[in-house]
Amino acid sequence: MAVVPVPVLVLIVLVLVLSAGCSSGGPAPAEARWQPRPGTPWQWQLDGRADPAAADVPVYDIDGFENSAADVARLHRDGRRVICYVNAGAWEDFRPDRARFPASVLGRQNGWDGERWLDIRRTDVLRPLLERRFDMCRDKGFDAVEPDLMDGYLHDTGFPLTAAHQLAYNRMIARIAHERGLSVGLKNDLPQIPELVRDFDFAVNEECAQYGECARLTPFVEAGKAVFHVEYALTVREFCAGARRLGLSSMRKKPALDRWRQPC
Template sequence: MKRPLVLCALLLLLTACSTAPDDNPEHGADRWRPRPGTAWQWQLSGRLDTSVDVPVYDIDGFDHSADTVDELHGDGRKVICYLSTGAWEDFRPDADDFPKSVLGRGNGWEGERWLDIRRTDVLEPLMAARIDMCEEKGFDAVEPDNMDGYKNRTGFPLTAAHQLRYNRLIARLAHERGLAVGLKNDLDQIPQLVDDFDFAVNEQCAQYGECKDMKPFIEADKAVFHAEYELRTSDFCPEARRLRLSSILKKYELGVWRREC
């Protein structure tokens, strides 16, 4: 029996939609996905040393040029763009773009103040511009810092729901630009956020007995880039290896120096 022309046209359209390639980068067709145990270097201060023989570098997005990213790519590295998305920094070139109404208490680092993450109307375009910068410089991923303001004294009545909404906004902005994105700390919300992020970055989970909280990322075959500052490698590396964390010992200034498990 012959099908009506309208039905045939509809079937053809549905077939085309189901077989066409997915051009939306948010769906992650080409996004980098680091796997558990991937070695890394985290350097946010001092002159960048590109000779460390690891496949992943995490460096400051503002401080480094597209040429630096290209050089690291030429050496076979993936490069993560460090940004502060939950706190304002008075030394950044876009600092004057942040209205005073969104600036809260200091976060413990000189020149930095927590942001009112409820104000996505203000912060979304500012963070989009920063992530645009990472994309334009050729970075593979974003490390958004200060993503747990709701657990701190920010000067704003932030809740867990505010944090979830904001963290997912940052993840979406990165994914829309084809970039991977890592969840920085925010351990309590890992179960809700593991599907939104491509890897995790953690500080001092061994010192505070929290490394098992990172398991959802490992079980999802996603890397956990982990750093300790005050322990000896013999204190945390055995557990880190069992959990398949990408663990290093660093100094607080996050210069070149590192010790790998």
């Protein structure tokens, strides 16, 4: 057996260490991240801690702050993937990190109690705050992130937000997730799906059937990426057939997003 000289062996080890250090800060390879497929059944419960007995499905989307690492581990033991819900587009006065958001980035109320739109142009302020939240999701063992309110530019936020601002912000969010080995979903923001489908691993949509917009989610399905979809007002008889034709993962939920669900 050939013997490698000590200096050469030391050099090889040094190269390997430096290579690992250089790659550790970049996004996880796409093949290493969880990729939910079209039609994957799911449960969406943001009202408190997750109820593992609520639905026999392979994916749970739950609140990142309200659920612990033990809650995530329990779902994993049941063979489920777990998505971490965090708000990325609005400040919430009931979150433990609320004091970290300066008043300068808080805009108008968004219609939900205790919430105000964020000035997504201020990535210098918001990026480190989102990084801390995504660190929380990673450290609790989540597989993916659902960042909410990704379409502030379509609303009266109190800031002159443009589509370009939103594209830059959403892509930044995707990078933050991928750097932590987390998959990430595009929440609503239908007009920008053609530009963003490559940046995101799945989509989450509310009420596309009610507004006749579900076909706009087709790029995700065609890319082999799940579209997790809910309706609130329509009955399952009114939207499930169309949702199945499009390959969506659809169910009816109450707006409170408690344990109740009515799947297609």
